Amino acid sequence: xxxxxxxxxxxxxxxxxxxxxxxxxxxxxxxxxxxxxxxxxxxxxxxxxxxxxxxxxxxxxxxxxxxxxxxxxxxxxxxxxxxxxxxxxxxxxxxxxxxxxxxxxxxxxxxxxxxxxxxxxxxxxxxxxxxxxxxxxxxxxxxxxxxxxxxxxxxxxxxxxxxxxxxxxxxxxxxxxxxxxxxxxxxxxxxxxxxxxxxxxxxxxxxxxxxxxxxxxxxxxxxxxxxxxxxxxxxxxxxxxxxxxxxxxxxxxxxxxxxxxxxxxxxxxxxxxxxxxxxxxxxxxxxxxxxxxxxxxxxxxxxxxxxxxxxxxxxxxxxxxxxxxxxxxxxxxxxxxxxxxxxxxxxxxxxxxxxxxxxxxxxxxxxxxxxxxxxxxxxxxxxxxxxxxxxxxxxxxxxxxxxxxxxxxxxxxxxxxxxxxxxxxxxxxxxxxxxxxxxxxxxxxxxxxxxxxxxxxxxxxxx
Amino acid sequence: xxxxxxxxxxxxxxxxxxxxxxxxxxxxxxxxxxxxxxxxxxxxxxxxxxxxxxxxxxxxxxxxxxxxxxxxxxxxxxxxxxxxxxxxxxxxxxxxxxxxxxxxxxxxxxxxxxxxxxxxxxxxxxxxxxxxxxxxxxxxxxxxxxxxxxxxxxxxxxxxxxxxxxxxxxxxxxxxxxxxxxxxxxxxxxxxxxxxxxxxxxxxxxxxxxxxxxxxxxxxxxxxxxxxxxxxxxxxxxxxxxxxxxxxxxxxxxxxxxxxxxxxxxxxxxxxxxxxxxxxxxxxxxxxxxxxxxxxxxxxxxxxxxxxxxxxxxxxxxxxxxxxxxxxxxxxxxxxxxxxxxxxxxxxxxxxxxxxxxxxxxxxxxxxxxxxxxxxxxxxxxxxxxxxxxxxxxxxxxxxxxxxxxxxxxx
Ligand SMILES: Cc1cc2nc3c(=O)[nH]c(=O)nc-3n(C[C@H](O)[C@H](O)[C@H](O)COP(=O)(O)OP(=O)(O)OC[C@H]3O[C@@H](n4cnc5c(N)ncnc54)[C@H](O)[C@@H]3O)c2cc1C
Numbered sequence: 032x033x034x035x036x037x038x039x040x041x042x043x044x045x046x047x048x049x050x051x052x053x054x055x056x057x058x059x060x061x062x063x064x065x066x067x068x069x070x071x072x073x074x075x076x077x078x079x080x081x082x083x084x085x086x087x088x089x090x091x092x093x094x095x096x097x098x099x100x101x102x103x104x105x106x107x108x109x110x111x112x113x114x115x116x117x118x119x120x121x122x123x124x125x126x127x128x129x130x131x132x133x134x135x136x137x138x139x140x141x142x143x144x145x146x147x148x149x150x151x152x153x154x155x156x157x158x159x160x161x162x163x164x165x166x167x168x169x170x171x172x173x174x175x176x177x178x179x180x181x182x183x184x185x186x187x188x189x190x191x192x193x194x195x196x197x198x199x200x201x202x203x204x205x206x207x208x209x210x211x212x213x214x215x216x217x218x219x220x221x222x223x224x225x226x227x228x229x230x231x232x233x234x235x236x237x238x239x240x241x242x243x244x245x246x247x248x249x250x251x252x253x254x255x256x257x258x259x260x261x262x263x264x265x266x267x268x269x270x271x272x273x274x275x276x277x278x279x280x281x282x283x284x285x286x287x288x289x290x291x292x293x294x295x296x297x298x299x300x301x302x303x304x305x306x307x308x309x310x311x312x313x314x315x316x317x318x319x320x321x322x323x324x325x326x327x328x329x330x331x332x333x334x335x336x337x338x339x340x341x342x343x344x345x346x347x348x349x350x351x352x353x354x355x356x357x358x359x360x361x362x363x364x365x366x367x368x369x370x371x372x373x374x375x376x377x378x379x380x381x382x383x384x385x386x387x388x389x390x391x392x393x394x395x396x397x398x399x400x401x402x403x404x405x406x407x408x409x410x411x412x413x414x415x416x417x418x419x420x421x422x423x424x425x426x427x428x429x430x431x432x433x434x435x436x437x438x439x440x441x442x443x444x445x446x447x448x449x450x451x452x453x454x455x456x457x458x459x460x461x462x463x464x465x466x467x468x469x470x471x472x473x474x475x476x477x478x479x480x481x482x483x484x485x486x487x488x489x490x491x492x493x494x
Numbered sequence: 495x496x497x498x499x500x501x502x503x504x505x506x507x508x509x510x511x512x513x514x515x516x517x518x519x520x521x522x523x524x525x526x527x528x529x530x531x532x533x534x535x536x537x538x539x540x541x542x543x544x545x546x547x548x549x550x551x552x553x554x555x556x557x558x559x560x561x562x563x564x565x566x567x568x569x570x571x572x573x574x575x576x577x578x579x580x581x582x583x584x585x586x587x588x589x590x591x592x593x594x595x596x597x598x599x600x601x602x603x604x605x606x607x608x609x610x611x612x613x614x615x616x617x618x619x620x621x622x623x624x625x626x627x628x629x630x631x632x633x634x635x636x637x638x639x640x641x642x643x644x645x646x647x648x649x650x651x652x653x654x655x656x657x658x659x660x661x662x663x664x665x666x667x668x669x670x671x672x673x674x675x676x677x678x679x680x681x682x683x684x685x686x687x688x689x690x691x692x693x694x695x696x697x698x699x700x701x702x703x704x705x706x707x708x709x710x711x712x713x714x715x716x717x718x719x720x721x722x723x724x725x726x727x728x729x730x731x732x733x734x735x736x737x738x739x740x741x742x743x744x745x746x747x748x749x750x751x752x753x754x755x756x757x758x759x760x761x762x763x764x765x766x767x768x769x770x771x772x773x774x775x776x777x778x779x780x781x782x783x784x785x786x787x788x789x790x791x792x793x794x795x796x797x798x799x800x801x802x803x804x805x806x807x808x809x810x811x812x813x814x815x816x817x818x819x820x821x822x823x824x825x826x827x828x829x830x831x832x833x834x835x836x837x838x839x840x841x842x843x844x845x846x847x848x849x850x851x852x853x854x855x856x857x858x859x860x861x862x863x864x865x866x867x868x869x870x871x872x873x874x875x876x877x878x879x880x881x882x883x884x885x886x887x888x889x890x891x892x893x894x895x896x897x898x899x900x901x902x903x904x905x
Contacts, residue, residue, distance in 0.1 A: 055580035056553050058567045059560035064525035079552060106554065107527050126552060149532060149541040169535060170528040298602075353536045366602035368523045427522035 034075060037096055041078055041120070044088045049079040049126075060106070060121050062114065064369060067432045068439055068460040069111025074101060074121035081126040083200065083244040090242065090486075091204035093120055097484045100202075102238040104144040104172030108179070109372075110458035112237045116490030122242065124172075130154050131245065137220045138250045139195065144174045144243055148358050160250040161356065163193050169358040174246045179456050180235050182374070182406060182417045184313070184355050187277075188284040189251065190409040195222045197230050198245035202482045207241070209233070219247050232477070235457055238488040240481050254284075254315040258325065259351035261340040262332045264288075264308045267403070268383045273335045274310070275379055275414065278407040282324045282331075285313035285355070287406050290386065294399035295423055298367040309340070313355055367400055367423035371435050373442050374455035379407055379414035381449060388445045389420035396434045398422045417455060462492035514569050514613045520605040521566035529600050530558040530593035530607070533832040540827055544592040546835050546853040555583045558593035558607050565614050581623045586849060587611050588842045589709050590835035591799040606803060615711025627844040628710040635719065639701040640669040650697055652676040657683050662692030663769075664732040664761075666723075666746065668739035669702050670874035678874045681901035682738040682766055688904035689770070689779050693736070699726035705741040705796075708749055710841035720745075720753045728760055738766040738897050740794035740873035741839070748804035765797055767812040767872050767896055774818050781903050784820025787868065789894075790861045791816065791823050792880065793833035794873035802831065812872045812896050819903040821870070826860045834860060836871075838879035854883035858891060868892045870899060 034052070041050045051057075052075060062071035075098075080086050093100045099119025106113050106123075115121055128145030135158055140151060149169030152162050165171065165181045177194040196210040196219050209230040212219035222228050233240055264270050270288035277283045288310045296303040312328060314321045332339065342348055377385055382405040393401045400423035408415045420442060424431050443461060454461040464471030474493040479485075485494060533544040543549040548557040555564065564580060567573045573580075594607040618624070624632075631641035639646045649672045658665075665686065671679035686693045701723055704716035723746070727735055737743045747763040750756070764772075773779040793799075797808035809830045816823055828834045837843070837853025857880060861869045867890060869880055877895050884891040 051553065051579065053577050053579035054573055054575075055564055055577055055583050056555045058573070059526075059554040059557075059563040061563070077553065105528065107525070109525060123554065147541075149535055153535075153541040168527040168529050169541070170532060350536065357535055365523070365525060368519075368602055369525070425519070425522070427519035 033096070037092065037098060038076055040092050041076065041089065044085055044092070045078055045080060049081075050076065052076040057121075060103070060113065060115065063106070063111055064109040064426075065111040065458070065460070067426065067435050069114050069116070069458070072114055072116050072118065074115035075118045077121040077123055079123045079126050083198070083206070086122070086200045086242050086244055087204040087206070089120065089122065090200055090202055093486050094202050094204070094484055097486060099489050100242070100486050101488050102144075102242050104175035105147060105170055107168060107171055108175070110456060111460070112458055112488075112491060114490075116459075119486070124242075127244065133158055133160070133250070134220070135160075139220055139247050140250055141219070141245060141247050142173060143245060144172055146173050147171060148173055148176070152357055155250055156253070159253055161253045162250060163189055164356070164358040166354060167358055173248060174243055177246065177248060178234055178243060179237065182408070182455065185284045185315075186406055186408045186417065187286040188281065188315070188409055193249045194230060194234065195220060195247040195249060197233060197243050197247075199233060199241040199243050201241045202484065202486050212247070236493075237457060237491045239478060239491050239493070240487060255317045256315065256321045257352050257355055258314040258321050259348055259355070260312045260314065260325075260328070261346060262310045262312060262337040263340055264310065264335065264337045266308055267386045269335050269337065270308060270310055271379060271382060273331045273337065274405075274407050276331050277312070277328060278409070278411045280327065282314070282327050283312050284315040285311065287311040287404055288382075289402065289404040292390075292399055292401045295367075295402050298400055298423055310337070311351075368425040368427070369423070371422040371424055371438070372419050373439060373461065374417065374419040375446060376408075376452040376455055377405075377416050377418050377446075378450070378452070379405070379416040382416060382418060384449050385418050385420070385446060385451070388449065389442055392438055392441050392445065393420070393422050396438050398424060398434070398438070400424075413452075415452070418451075419455075457492040459491055464493040514565060514610070514617050517605045517610050517613075518566065518569050520603055521562050521569070523601075523603050524559050524562045526559040527601065528557060528559060530597045532596065533592075533828050534596060534599070538827055538832060542828055544596060544828070544832065544834065546588055546590065546837055546856075547586050547849070549856075550849050550852055551586070556586065558597070561587065561611055561614065562607070565610060568614075568617065576618055576621055576623045581618055581625065584611065584614050584618055585625050585628070585710070585840075586842060586846050587840055588795075588835050588837055588853070589840035590795040591803065592795075592832075592835065594803070595799050595831050608800070608803075612709065612711060616713055617711070619711040624710070624712065625841070625845045628712065628841050631706055631841075631844060632710075632712050632715055635702045635704075635707060636715070639719070640673060641702060641706045642669060642673045644673045646698065648673070649700060650695060652679050653683065653695065654680070657687050658695050659692045660694055662694060662732070663734040663736055664727055664730055665693045665695050666700060666703070666727075666735050666737045666742055667695060668737060668742040668874065670878065671739060675874040675877055675895070678738055678877065678895040678897050681895070681897040682736075684901040685766075685770070685897060685904050686736075688901070689773055691773075694730060694732070696723075696726050696730070699729075703739075703742040703745045704749070705745045706841060708745060709839060713753070716749075717753055720750050724750060724754060724759065733761050735761050735763045736766050736769050737763065738872070738874070738895070740765070740796035741875060743808075744796040744800050744804070748801065765808050765811070765872065767815055768808060770815050770900060771811040774815065779904070781819050783903070785899065785903050786820065787899070788822040788824060788866055789816070789868035789870045790826050790864055790866045791829070792826070792836065792857060792861075792869050792871040792876060793830055794871055794876045795833070795835050795839060797872060798833060799831060807831075808872070812870075815896060815900060816870060819899060821899065824864045824866050826864055828860065836876040836879045838875045843875070843879060850879060851883055851886060854879040855887060858883045858887060858889070861891070862889070868894065870894050870896055872896045
């Protein structure tokens, strides 16, 4: 009865063609790549708003009826973040896909949550700008990704903070503007006025505080030259010092030390079966700068027993450059079926230990196809490094599902023992706010204050 | 691999369920990246949609990832009842194969989406959810050997007397060119005649190739028509069959052997564009008076992407013929593997006319965006739908089949 009434009200707000409670429309949302760690659950209804006003009405209704709302911007987060663990309304924002402004003077874009990286890159390029992109499918939502604080190809030089301001519809339907937009909506290009930066409060909350309907993001000048290089090293430890030196001297825009086991290489290439340790490096800037940086990078590489790989078909120069600008075409890491990852932030000097421990756990559980990456992030104070131990596995095998669950627990414990800064992206199977002391308590209180009926994406951190 | 429960008391159902369930492992490998919904932006340097159903309906369920999840839920018996909405989701897929084309290059998902979705359609048909329009044309195929409710006797009314011989290659005209787009059949035979190629037609022995049945999950019904056509062609002793229809080409060349459990057919199947390319290469056809025309070329899915999976895609031959004739081809951004479907395949034009027309309209807009006013293609069904879209737009656009330009040039 109640469900029917809610559906009728939603139809009134959005029209019949934008609302469905048919099982056929719900099933596609019930699980994602992370289903081994975040159990599948179906939403009760899916809606597709096109405007901020519609989002406001939906939230008011949901708040009145105390019905969960799960925002979804493109649904490819791989961390169970859009699973409607308590049912409710799946708020699919893909129709809100307008690029509202590309401001050449301010070097900003103002966009809606349904705008994908591919869409924005195309428009920004017309004006000579570059969008900072993750090495992820270009279909991902820019705002969802920036809100979750992603990791980007160029994190070593440009860091991970590319969001200036947001507009949020709060659970009661009210609208909040952050930064300068709170004060002057015609000048929404600054985040550091009017007290604390409330945009940051909403960042890294996976749809748990409100619905972002608009965001102002940073665009960057397109470099004159992008020069990709791949350096090979004898082992993981040998890559640590050169990474630190290249990052501190600001020689590279991207520095991705990675390793692939022979079993992983076999899946990826079909012919190589050797363990491989390599650094993907991108030099960027004007021609003179790139030449100078390249010289320095070559010397460092040689000093640490690395050598440069000549161009190979799978990693040709053109594809690598397009990966850097457009994001990847390739999600080939999934060639083996599925990919487990438990990414986190840690300290560069400790990455060899992180790597060794996680690889050993993977091997002990019978997973030889393993991959590790550790990316220095700007600003590099504290040797801030993004880390991702990845395991190629097959989710259609129930035995492997069990093993992956065990591995996940072991990896989490071991990494905490070594000492990490914290988990990358707050996803349900890693963040335990009770372990965060007062900070966790405060986080929960803020959540209660903003969302007293706990309608926003229940089951996700912090609650 | 997950264990799959199989219905014991219904042999036929068991066989079909087995087929869909064969993909179960792969269903677990789709991680919803949605790259299947966008044309290859690396090679195109543009960001353009490629899945018509997802672009039009917008709900996740209409994307390839969504349909894969529905297939999984059906196989795992998570849902038993097929709702009318599920039928709409599954049957509105044009089967253009663009999703697989993107996915197979990028991910570890190894199954062919077009095959999965056809099996899914068949699964729904067996559960009693065939769409009335599809049931209707299947009945017409059974009774009249064509899906258009037209009398079988009228099939070759378009054929001018004296052109066809009792020897040479077989021209398999197909239903759409025989009853709806007769200019295509007429131009094809005129071109053959002009090139001094003796040909024959099957006359009353030409039945619908079965494409509308296969593409709408009515595979069992297609077997009879396949058997009949293969026998009829064999009886002529011809070694080559020419089709001007992209749908017939794919079915005869690639589906018939599979349907009939044959390693290969006793005859070769070629598309008319391939046939004339060979004649040009061998110097047997020359175009002294070039045609002055600027046009874009629309790649039909059935000779393009589909054949790229099952054999060799026919991308270059139609272009080569057009260039030889003197046509200046201006490519649309989405061409060859990245072609946007015309929206008429998979039983969509009959069951979802609005969506079908919208899809064709998008293609016409794309053609317009490259500054031409003429689209040439190699499929009567594409010609029909693109023409309908042009008519609806009210724009002075022209749509031709390659055969029409060819016969004009050979005059
Ligand atoms: C192969 C692969 C590689 C990847 N590599 C990277 C990488 O290198 N770097 C990286 O950063 N990421 C990477 N990702 C993740 C991806 O880039 C996604 O952008 C990101 O995780 C967000 O997902 P999404 O855009 O689909 O958002 P969604 O999945 O739609 O949403 C993510 C979360 O944000 C919430 N949310 C969404 N929209 C709103 C809104 N408007 N308001 C409030 N809450 C909202 C949702 O409820 C959910 O909790 C990768 C993913 C894949 C599949």
